[in-house]
Amino acid sequence: MASFLARSLLGCLALVMILAVGGLPSPGSAMGLPQPQPSLNFTIGVEGVVWCNGCRYRGYVESRDASPLRNASVLLRCRHGRRALSVWNTTNAHGYFLIQTGMQAAPFTSNNCKVYVPRSPARGCRVAVSPARKKGSPLKFRRFVTLTDGLQARYSAGRFTFATQDRSKC
């Protein structure tokens, strides 16, 4: 749905740009000129944050009783028919990750994709709270970002939360 909206929106933007650049051409002046193709051509970027509930690691936020988890491996996985795409990245010191695809994402819509944090990087904080173990998070469209190599549809995968079973083992 989000991707469909994104593509529709992009189509509209492309149309607006054609109108803005070319004006409304009279039939005569348009003859013989190549028509600009609206390009539905963008890469995917997806961001999110990984947290640990209940442990006081670096960056601990008292009001949430949670700490960001750094160096967590995060996977963007897309499937459509027999095609599949996997792109990994890791979280930074704020628990934040950004996974960016190249044009290899072109055959997929955001509905074909999910984001997974298969395991926690912290031994003492291993229980997957949300999403539940092995369940991925869907992509929610946020905005378009202009990069040097073209347009990127930027999505959020939201928050991934692990918890400790025993605070003494944090």
Ligand SMILES: *[C@@H]1O[C@H](CO)[C@@H](O)[C@H](O)[C@H]1NC(C)=O
């Ligand atoms: C999409 O953009 C890339 C890089 O800008 C280009 O190489 C590629 O041919 C484009 N694909 C389509 C279908 O327009």
Ligand SMILES: *[C@@H]1O[C@H](CO)[C@@H](O)[C@H](O)[C@H]1NC(C)=O
């Ligand atoms: C990050 O995690 C990987 C394993 O997933 C480990 O090999 C590496 O040493 C870790 N790096 C840091 C800075 O903790």
Ligand SMILES: *[C@@H]1O[C@H](CO)[C@@H](O)[C@H](O)[C@H]1NC(C)=O
């Ligand atoms: C990994 O994350 C870094 C920092 O956010 C980002 O610059 C880089 O493009 C990401 N790599 C991939 C493959 O997503």
